[in-house]
Amino acid sequence: MATPEVLLARTDEHWRTMALAGTMPYTETPPQWSEKNLHEQAYVSQYIKERLNGFSQAVDMTGPYTTRAGNLVHLRTDFSFVLGDDAQVGNLLDALHPTPAVCGVPKQDAHRFILENESCQRDYYSGFSGPLNMDGETALFVSLRCMRICGDHYRLYAGGGILPQSDEEMEWKETAAKMQAMLSLIKR
Numbered sequence: 369m370a371t372p373e374v375l376l377a378r379t380d381e382h383w384r385t386m387a388l389a390g391t392m393p394y395t396e397t398p399p400q401w402s403e404k405n406l407h408e409q410a411y412v413s414q415y416i417k418e419r420l421n422g423f424s425q426a427v428d429m430t431g432p433y434t435t436r437a438g439n440l441v442h443l444r445t446d447f448s449f450v451l452g453d454d455a456q457v458g459n460l461l462d463a464l465h466p467t468p469a470v471c472g473v474p475k476q477d478a479h480r481f482i483l484e485n486e487s488c489q490r491d492y493y494s495g496f497s498g499p500l501n502m503d504g505e506t507a508l509f510v511s512l513r514c515m516r517i518c519g520d521h522y523r524l525y526a527g528g529g530i531l532p533q534s535d536e537e538m539e540w541k542e543t544a545a546k547m548q549a550m551l552s553l554i555k556r
């Protein structure tokens with residue numbers, strides 16, 4: 369798994385998550401984000417903020433801003449919050465996941481559509497992994513870019529944020545760029 373997206377993290381009493389939506393190849397020139405990428409980021413940020421507001425009265429939001437992850441840049445919004453009752457962490461995970469990055473919005477309609485129409489089993493792709501409350505810390509990441517090793521072949525998983533203004537060719541190029549980190553391991 370290779371992912372830049374934190375689903376839920378905790379250090380001491382401080383919790384955080386992020387909205388990571390919008391992707392471009394990294395260049396030395398600051399990115400000029402398209403309306404499509406800005407809308408995609410806004411959808412994900414709004415989704416996360418609404419979910420967090422159901423669990424915390426103290427949600428801080430920073431962004432969106434550009435962040436680099438390997439050969440890519442993303443639009444990112446950070447959220448920090450206080451979870452009043454740690455026993456609610458399971459309910460919070462249920463509210464956050466699946467994220468719009470792997471399921472879409474509105475969540476229930478998009479999830480139903482995927483289950484009825486997608487022909488490939490996602491396996492680890494679109495889940496989450498990491499330690500939960502290990503020595504008081506949590507670091508769960510969304511499984512956005514994954515590789516399954518099947519004997520002598522590999523199956524790579526990645527996806528794109530599809531909106532009405534998406535361009536099919538550009539989405540394909542973005543998805544291919546997301547797989548470069550894992551492809552570089554195979555080519556060695």
